[in-house]
Amino acid sequence: MMSNIPSLTRRFEHVFNKKQASVLAESITEAYTNLVNTSDFNELKSIVKDLAEAQLRTETRMEELAQAQQRTETRMGELSQAQQRTETRMGELSQAQRRTETRMEELAQAQQRTETRMGELAINMSQLTQVVTGLGQEMGGLSRTMSYALENEAYRALPAYLERRFDVAIRTRVIRTEIEGEEIDFLAHGEKDGRSICFIGESKLRIDGRRHGGQELDRIIDQLDRKVEAVKKAYPDCEIIRFLVTHYARPFVLERLEAANILVVQSFDWGNGRNR
Secondary structure, eight states: OOTTTHHHHHHTTTOHHHHHHHHHHHHHHHHHSSSSSHHHHHHHHHHHHHHHHHHHHHHHHHHHHHHHHHHHHHHHHHHHHHHHHHHHHHHHHHHHHHHHHHHHHHHHHHHHHHHHHHHHHHHHHHHHHHHHHHHHHHHHHHHHHHHHHHHHHHHHHHHHHHHHHOEEEEEEEEEEEEEEEEEEEEEEEETTTTTEEEEEEOOOOOEEOOOOHHHHHHHHHHHHHHHHHHHHOOOTOOOOEEEEEEEEEEEEHHHHHHTTTTTEEEEHHHHHHHHO
């Protein structure tokens, strides 16, 4: 290529002056010398192509990484919001727990007050029970006292009353006794027209007839009938007259007992000399 400088110079002298033609020829020669040969250039093109493809793959991967990063950031945002909601919920649960603990403490205090009150009520109930028991004993004692007083008055008044009421002669005192295991409040023997008569009676302070659904009268009649059966065994030839002694009996009770052929003797009957 160096031997071509003069040839090139002569060719350029047709257009340029001699000096310019010489410089131009040298410059072209030098430039051509510095150029790579064709194989090197093809290899360079291949390398550049590979680099371009690698760059493209890198850019594609970078885009994928950017998208993954964006998805990661989105997911992190979601997780952050979920975490915030969780913390908010935990705060609410913590407040609810504190309220529950406060309520439990209030309930425990209320329970303690209730137990204290129950203890006081138990003491009061025990005291009240003692009072009621005492009153019951007193009432029972008073009832027995009144029953005994009614019976004692009846023992004195019944003979004359029975004689007037049935036109009989009472041959014995009116007594309390026990026959065949049955306790009999009143028993008296009388006689009328040669017949032996046994008067059998029970004492009831008050005959209400309404207690226990009206079963009270049934029990009184059954009780009196058991005593009659016992007396019949002891005095088989004796005519039986049943009666009940009481301070007061309701009108429907009188009707029921009279229908059962049981005489009711109220305390005022013998006081005013009345014959029924």
